[in-house]
Amino acid sequence: MKKKSNISALAMFYTNYGVFFILLLVIIGASFCSDKFLTVNNLLGVINQNCLTAIMACGMTMLLISANMDLACGQAMVMANVMCALVLTTTGNVLLAIAAAILTAVIAETANGYIISYLGLNGFIATLAMKFVFEGIGYLLVGGTPIYGTPKITFLAQTQILGVIPILIVFMLICAVVTHFVLTRTSFGRYIYAIGGNKEAAQSAGINVKMMVLLNFVVMGVFVGITAVLYTARANSGQPAGSDLTFDAIIATVLGGTSMAGGAGMVAGTIAGALVVGIINNIMNLAGVSVYYQSIVKGVIIFLAILLDKKTRDTIMKV
Amino acid sequence: MDNILVMNHITKTYPGVKALDDVSIEVKKGEVHALMGENGAGKSTLMKVLSGIHMADEGQVIFEGKEVVIHSPADALKMGVSMIFQELSPLLDLTIAENIFAGVRFPRKRKGIVDWNKAYEKCGELFEKWGLDYDPKRKMRGLSIADTQMIEIVKAISFDSKLIIMDEPSSALTEKEVEKLFGFIRTLKENGITVIIITHKLDEVFAITDTVTVLRDGKYIGTKATKEITREEMIRMMVGREVRSEYEAPDYEFGPTVLKVDGLTLAPMVNHVDFELRRGEILGFSGIVGAGRTEAMRCIFGLDRPKEGNIVLNGVHLTIKTPRDAIKNGIMMITEDRKFDGLVLCRSIYENIVLPSTYRNSRHGLLDSKKEKQIVDEMFDYLRIKAPSDQTLANQLSGGNQQKVIIAKWLTMNPSILIMDEPTRGIDVLAKSEIYKLMRKLAREGVSIILVSSDMEELLGVSDRIAVMCQGRITGILDRTEFSQEKIMEYATDEQQLIHRAQNTA
Numbered sequence: 001m002k003k004k005s006n007i008s009a010l011a012m013f014y015t016n017y018g019v020f021f022i023l024l025l026v027i028i029g030a031s032f033c034s035d036k037f038l039t040v041n042n043l044l045g046v047i048n049q050n051c052l053t054a055i056m057a058c059g060m061t062m063l064l065i066s067a068n069m070d071l072a073c074g075q076a077m078v079m080a081n082v083m084c085a086l087v088l089t090t091t092g093n094v095l096l097a098i099a100a101a102i103l104t105a106v107i108a109e110t111a112n113g114y115i116i117s118y119l120g121l122n123g124f125i126a127t128l129a130m131k132f133v134f135e136g137i138g139y140l141l142v143g144g145t146p147i148y149g150t151p152k153i154t155f156l157a158q159t160q161i162l163g164v165i166p167i168l169i170v171f172m173l174i175c176a177v178v179t180h181f182v183l184t185r186t187s188f189g190r191y192i193y194a195i196g197g198n199k200e201a202a203q204s205a206g207i208n209v210k211m212m213v214l215l216n217f218v219v220m221g222v223f224v225g226i227t228a229v230l231y232t233a234r235a236n237s238g239q240p241a242g243s244d245l246t247f248d249a250i251i252a253t254v255l256g257g258t259s260m261a262g263g264a265g266m267v268a269g270t271i272a273g274a275l276v277v278g279i280i281n282n283i284m285n286l287a288g289v290s291v292y293y294q295s296i297v298k299g300v301i302i303f304l305a306i307l308l309d310k311k312t313r314d315t316i317m318k319v
Numbered sequence: 320m321d322n323i324l325v326m327n328h329i330t331k332t333y334p335g336v337k338a339l340d341d342v343s344i345e346v347k348k349g350e351v352h353a354l355m356g357e358n359g360a361g362k363s364t365l366m367k368v369l370s371g372i373h374m375a376d377e378g379q380v381i382f383e384g385k386e387v388v389i390h391s392p393a394d395a396l397k398m399g400v401s402m403i404f405q406e407l408s409p410l411l412d413l414t415i416a417e418n419i420f421a422g423v424r425f426p427r428k429r430k431g432i433v434d435w436n437k438a439y440e441k442c443g444e445l446f447e448k449w450g451l452d453y454d455p456k457r458k459m460r461g462l463s464i465a466d467t468q469m470i471e472i473v474k475a476i477s478f479d480s481k482l483i484i485m486d487e488p489s490s491a492l493t494e495k496e497v498e499k500l501f502g503f504i505r506t507l508k509e510n511g512i513t514v515i516i517i518t519h520k521l522d523e524v525f526a527i528t529d530t531v532t533v534l535r536d537g538k539y540i541g542t543k544a545t546k547e548i549t550r551e552e553m554i555r556m557m558v559g560r561e562v563r564s565e566y567e568a569p570d571y572e573f574g575p576t577v578l579k580v581d582g583l584t585l586a587p588m589v590n591h592v593d594f595e596l597r598r599g600e601i602l603g604f605s606g607i608v609g610a611g612r613t614e615a616m617r618c619i620f621g622l623d624r625p626k627e628g629n630i631v632l633n634g635v636h637l638t639i640k641t642p643r644d645a646i647k648n649g650i651m652m653i654t655e656d657r658k659f660d661g662l663v664l665c666r667s668i669y670e671n672i673v674l675p676s677t678y679r680n681s682r683h684g685l686l687d688s689k690k691e692k693q694i695v696d697e698m699f700d701y702l703r704i705k706a707p708s709d710q711t712l713a714n715q716l717s718g719g720n721q722q723k724v725i726i727a728k729w730l731t732m733n734p735s736i737l738i739m740d741e742p743t744r745g746i747d748v749l750a751k752s753e754i755y756k757l758m759r760k761l762a763r764e765g766v767s768i769i770l771v772s773s774d775m776e777e778l779l780g781v782s783d784r785i786a787v788m789c790q791g792r793i794t795g796i797l798d799r800t801e802f803s804q805e806k807i808m809e810y811a812t813d814e815q816q817l818i819h820r821a822q823n824t825a
Binding site: 008185186187188189190191193194197198200201202203204205206207208263264316317 | 333620622641642643645646647652654659660661662663664665666670673674675677678681684685686688712714728
């Protein structure tokens with residue numbers, strides 16, 4: 001019978017640090033599966049591969065903390081990616097292209113934020129609807145044909161610092177540090193934890209909840225915009241049929257210990273979560289597992305992450 | 320008489336807290352047994368162990384002479400133990416009968432189809448047998464807390480419960496409702512059902528119980544027959560030292576009128592509420608539950624928007640659309656339900672205390688943790704908040720400490736008007752008297768306080784004036800010299816007064 005209080009402490013420990021153990025386990029497991037895994041090149045490659053997911057997940061972490069959800073961010077990113085490539089190929093100005101991409105993403109996410117915050121619609125359904133809107137706009141911008149060749153911007157993804165470290169990793173670290181700072185050291189961070197924890201109490205404490213939620217989406221827009229720019233740089237193209245990172249970002253965030261119920265979460269966990277997903281994908285690729293199986297594995301991981309989130313949360317809150 | 324229940328050496332530990340430390344208790348068959356103690360004394364925890372919600376770490380439970388192991392509420396129910404919680408959660412959109420049979424006990428026809436006629440019939444019989452007058456087909460929504468509680472008790476009886484535990488059953492009831500409840504408890508007793516009441520109210524212990532057991536800080540202190548114990552003795556057992564729960568009368572002059580509320584209306588609960596509040600004054604609000612007191616206060620704090628009426632603060636007409644507007648003007652409110660909109664339960668005490676003052680303590684949106692830490696430390700000392708650390712999550716605190724955190728939260732904002740809605744509900748004697756002292760202290764320093772309370776003793780003791788509401792109107796305002804329970808009850812229920820006033824305003 002003595003176990004129960006220990007379980008509660010364990011649950012607390014898991015939500016805070018569990019993902020790092022999972023990361024360790026996955027690394028150990030992966031190194032047994034393939035001797036190619038633990039090479040510097042492969043490791044940097046894996047991290048590099050998942051930088052975009054991780055950056056998007058930084059924004060997602062903030063949204064989930066305030067108990068919000070965005071299923072449209074992946075398509076908003078694709079739309080901004082197309083916009084970036086379009087502006088770059090027509091004007092040839094890199095700065096203008098970056099600005100256009102970020103602005104597009106911010107407008108898109110502000111629309112999401114307004115709908116959820118001021119019109120009071122359910123975030124899941126509303127952003128699911130917006131996802132289709134963004135997808136359509138992405139295609140319309142370029143008449144359905146991808147723009148190939150945006151060489152002017154590729155330096156943002158393909159440079160290597162000191163000749164070894166991919167620049168994307170640096171961008172990812174900067175985004176993570178900024179997110180961590182915002183969450184822990186700013187009043188905005190304090191507010192979104194409070195809003196996610198108890199919206200009514202936050203409101204009664206004088207917080208402008210609607211404005212903060214809107215702001216939260218605007219910040220998400222910035223992260224989506226950055227992701228879009230880097231995506232353009234890495235893919236050397238603008239693709240209206242580009243990959244939707246929404247679920248990768250959500251898995252990384254939830255796996256990283258951020259609660260779907262809001263009120264708790266850390267960005268370090270999110271980054272670790274992104275790496276766990278990345279490594280599992282990597283090892284499946286190295287081991288030659290078919291993409292169909294990979295899809296199933298991904299689904300199961302989301303399921304397990306959410307289940308663990310719920311169980312640990314219940315244990316902690318039930319005193 | 321035989322013991323129906325013996326709990327031996329029960330111990331229960333949470334991280335950092337020993338909630339129950341070797342507690343033993345004996346309850347005789349057919350008695351009404353009071354379980355008393357301060358907040359965090361372990362009363363609820365002990366009963367939750369008995370009713371299968373918590374598992375004890377160690378200890379033995381003997382029910383009707385047999386040692387039992389209770390793993391879940393279902394086990395407890397099967398055994399004949401039901402618990403009526405302080406906060407009830409009925410299925411609002413289902414009928415009374417459905418609530419009573421909720422679960423797997425609906426009368427059925429063949430093939431598992433519910434026999435509705437029989438269900439309503441059986442439910443009606445139950446009510447008849449116990450002398451209650453409810454329509455089984457009525458929906459739960461709109462029933463008062465008192466009625467909901469009654470139905471909860473009937474539900475417990477329908478399980479053939481031999482022991483019914485009630486956690487603070489009177490905390491949200493008016494005096495009349497309490498009387499009705501007590502009448503019902505006596506009926507239960509006559510029918511051989513044992514009742515354990517968890518309570519803070521000494522009056523209730525003397526009014527209804529046969530035996531009283533006191534816990535303190537998770538330890539067993541003693542059991543006495545109610546007839547053989549005095550008030551003072553009981554308080555001493557509960558707090559471990561002498562407490563004078565004397566109320567302090569104001570020893571200073573009130574300042575000028577600071578708040579003037581004029582014609583505040585939000586149908587149907589608030590009708591033309593007018594009152595004035597002076598600087599340093601504690602204005603009590605009395606009335607039966609549903610008289611519109613909370614609703615009027617919600618309008619003043621911006622949680623609801625009144626249809627009509629003026630709120631004038633220091634001669635300035637205010638437009639309050641949200642709590643944010645109220646707070647900006649120095650009007651703050653400790654709401655009735657601390658879990659609903661008082662605390663962010665999954666965040667730390669620290670964050671809860673500094674939440675409203677975050678913008679004040681930050682520069683350009685950056686937090687000043689040094690300054691915040693200092694504020695939190697001051698509040699810990701000032702209000703004597705009991706917790707392992709300021710990083711403890713708010714949901715791990717006892718009710719009294721949670722309330723202190725909420726008070727601390729507002730004190731950091733230097734309120735000029737503090738509305739306290741049932742501030743001592745579910746709080747122990749010691750914490751209560753601390754809160755009363757604090758109220759007077761704040762008032763002396765120039766804070767004007769509105770106290771909405773259903774606890775008559777508290778209202779009469781703490782308030783400088785008492786406004787009585789009935790059906791959304793203020794039917795009378797009494798000065799300290801005119802205070803009497805009878806007068807308040809008269810205003811709270813007086814229909815003539817209402818008609819008279821309605822004619823005057825028309």
